[in-house]
Amino acid sequence: MSIEIKNVSKDFGNFRALKNVNLKVETGELVALLGPSGSGKTTLLRIIAGLETAEEGGILFHGEDAQDKQTKDRHVGFVFQHYALFRHMTVFDNIAFGLRVQPKKIRPSNEEIKKRVHELLGLVQLDWVADRHPSQLSGGQRQRIALARALAVRPKVLLLDEPFGSLDAKVRRELRQWLRRFHDDLHITSLFVTHDQEEALEVADRIVVMNEGRIEQVGTPEEVYHNPVSPFVLNFLGNVNLFHSRIEEDGQAYVGNVAFQLPEKAGSGKKTATFYIRPHQFQVARVAGGQNSFKAKIKYINPAGAPVKLELISEWGGLVQVEVSQEEYQKLALKKDEDIYVTPKEISLHAPENNQLDKVWFVKEGGGI
Numbered sequence: 001m002s003i004e005i006k007n008v009s010k011d012f013g014n015f016r017a018l019k020n021v022n023l024k025v026e027t028g029e030l031v032a033l034l035g036p037s038g039s040g041k042t043t044l045l046r047i048i049a050g051l052e053t054a055e056e057g058g059i060l061f062h063g064e065d066a067q068d069k070q071t072k073d074r075h076v077g078f079v080f081q082h083y084a085l086f087r088h089m090t091v092f093d094n095i096a097f098g099l100r101v102q103p104k105k106i107r108p109s110n111e112e113i114k115k116r117v118h119e120l121l122g123l124v125q126l127d128w129v130a131d132r133h134p135s136q137l138s139g140g141q142r143q144r145i146a147l148a149r150a151l152a153v154r155p156k157v158l159l160l161d162e163p164f165g166s167l168d169a170k171v172r173r174e175l176r177q178w179l180r181r182f183h184d185d186l187h188i189t190s191l192f193v194t195h196d197q198e199e200a201l202e203v204a205d206r207i208v209v210m211n212e213g214r215i216e217q218v219g220t221p222e223e224v225y226h227n228p229v230s231p232f233v234l235n236f237l238g239n240v241n242l243f244h245s246r247i248e249e250d251g252q253a254y255v256g257n258v259a260f261q262l263p264e265k266a267g268s269g270k271k272t273a274t275f276y277i278r279p280h281q282f283q284v285a286r287v288a289g290g291q292n293s294f295k296a297k298i299k300y301i302n303p304a305g306a307p308v309k310l311e312l313i314s315e316w317g318g319l320v321q322v323e324v325s326q327e328e329y330q331k332l333a334l335k336k337d338e339d340i341y342v343t344p345k346e347i348s349l350h351a352p353e354n355n356q357l358d359k360v361w362f363v364k365e366g367g368g369i
């Protein structure tokens with residue numbers, strides 16, 4: 001079932017929590033709502049579920065206005081971060097609950113309920129915990145049971161609000177991959193709230209980046225990561241270095257006293273611009289790299305990871321975070337307090353003047369400058 005959100009605005013008192021939100025989620029898609037705390041993700045999810053009403057705009061479920069439909073008639077399943085399973089009920093009874101409270105004329109027989117609960121337990125791979133109580137489960141198992149419970153009434157849409165938020169990092173990673181497979185097997189439409197960009201990038205078909213009640217960008221993980229439309233999206237989707245520059249008449253951008261030669265399209269004339277460079281977008285060398293390279297002192301090295309993380313102090317005194325491969329780190333035999341030369345390979349240049357975000361390459365493919 002597709003979901004269409006049209007010009008939705010939502011107020012709490014005189015605070016506007018959602019501002020003219022438009023979004024279409026296609027049938028079978030897994031879409032992540034990604035944004036910082038307070039950006040309106042939960043509010044949007046609650047409006048879709050019918051737990052909250054919008055001041056303006058509307059929601060269409062499969063092309064039909066959902067405004068008059070109550071929550072129970074919207075065929076949505078819910079999983080929250082702290083999904084309170086009923087503590088006094090067994091896992092079996094928790095999952096069966098939604099079916100047992102259905103009106104008599106649509107309620108399945110006890111035999112059918114039993115069958116369906118065991119199917120769901122099989123689906124979340126926890127058939128062996130049916131007789132346990134929630135307190136006898138791990139956090140990850142509890143969230144899987146919460147999911148089974150949400151699915152018992154065969155919803156067409158699954159809404160998940162930070163479902164793995166309270167779990168530790170390793171379990172989160174396992175469950176997110178598991179959710180992806182699960183979503184694909186069920187052919188359900190899922191909308192998934194998270195403030196964790198890694199989670200969204202790894203799991204979703206499309207990502208909706210939210211900021212202060214507005215949608216900043218909608219796109220595939222690849223699109224939003226590689227072609228962010230704004231500094232906000234760029235910043236939110238991963239670590240990034242930020243250098244303030246001034247662009248002179250000669251078309252060069254100065255960061256401190258270091259000149260960077262910009263390609264023509266970046267324009268010239270006195271203005272300021274911000275460089276955004278991700279930690280992996282630098283070339284590191286022992287010798288001066290010529291144009292567009294700068295000197296930096298190694299302040300800190302963290303070799304415990306796939307990329308080696310370096311913290312540098314640039315010649316203009318700024319902190320620069322750089323990542324190099326283990327091979328490069330060993331080849332260059334980098335040590336703390338040594339000077340190295342750094343060249344940005346690729347930057348995103350933001351000129352506040354026209355609010356544009358341009359990509360600029362300093363190092364061409366193959367390493368030439």
Ligand code: ADP
Binds near residue numbers: 035036
């Ligand atoms: P998110 O889920 O992205 O963290 P929310 O949708 O929960 O954000 O909240 C968006 C904004 O709306 C926040 O500033 C929050 O304080 C406010 N808000 C949410 N629910 C209410 C409410 N019931 N009453 C007043 N303000 C609310």
Ligand code: MG
Binds near residue numbers: 041042043
């Ligand atoms: Mg929230």
